Amino acid sequence: MKYLRQIVLIPAFLLLQNVNATLWFADGITGTVGSDLGSAAPYSTPSSQIKIAAGNLTYPNLADPSPVGNEFTLSGASASSTFCQFNGSAIAGGSVYYAFLAQCTTQPSATGNYVTDLHTSANIGSSDPADIYVKASGAGFVMGVRKNGGSTTYASSPTVLSLNTTYLVVLKYTFNGGTGDDTVTLYIDPAPGGLESGATAEVSVSGGTDATGLQYCGWKSQSSATGGAWIFDTLRFASTWGEAIPASTAPPF
Secondary structure (H helix, E strand, O other): OHHHHHHHHHHHHHHHHOOOOOEEEEEOOOOOOOOEHHHOOOEEOOOOOEEEEOOOOOOOOEOOOOOOOOEEEEOOOOOEEEEEEOOOOOEOOOEEEEEEEEEEEEOOOOOOEEEEEEEOOOOOOOOOOEEEEEEEEOOEEEEEEEOOOOOOEEOOOOOOEOOOOOEEEEEEEEOOOOOOOOEEEEEEOOOOOOOHHHOOOOEEEOOOOOOOOEOEEEEEEOHHHOOOEEEEEEEEEEOOHHHHOOEOOOOOO
8 A cells, every 4th residue: 555655646746746837838830931930920020030941959858849840040140030929918926937949050249149038028129138148159159148138147157059059948037026136047958857956057147127027039130140140949938947848758756
């Protein structure tokens, strides 16, 4: 009977862990190949610089969205933006996890620029609640974050990433209830299906101005490739770590 109780309790525990989990939006980029990403809801603001392309980015043990779809490219040849409304109303509490696969195909400039963000509205610019910045480092590049127009912060010893290599990226925004205390955290290549407590953040920032709510994501093609050229795929927006980067195979008990 002891072993029977263990078998029953494990699924119940897992169910309790995920009772408040919400996957707000997931997309394997199912639009028409060759069209602007922003040409169909929930995306908006079509841009000739941000287009759906044939193919897929993949990552070991990361669950595929259903349907798998395609990918989209960000050219970096001139400045323009496209947006996604990932929830019907603004999220103003708890945490927002934005996970995606990305591959940089043209190196950003040494000064760098932002390529994607979390935002309250269909807008991307100098006062975004949470931006991911990129800049050249050697033959590759590094990632950092900026919160609500503050200074861009990179890790003291940032992870140097390679061109034409697929990375799993998670941007987390946490509402903390006080004034100027919300946190923006960036993870690079966490283990799909693993615990958040076991993942090491690349960089985390707080202070400054907090977001009133989050409802949109944006992608920015910067002029003169200051932000580089990119391929993106497998977008997920969720309230929990587990929903954001689910594993394709269940962990052993």
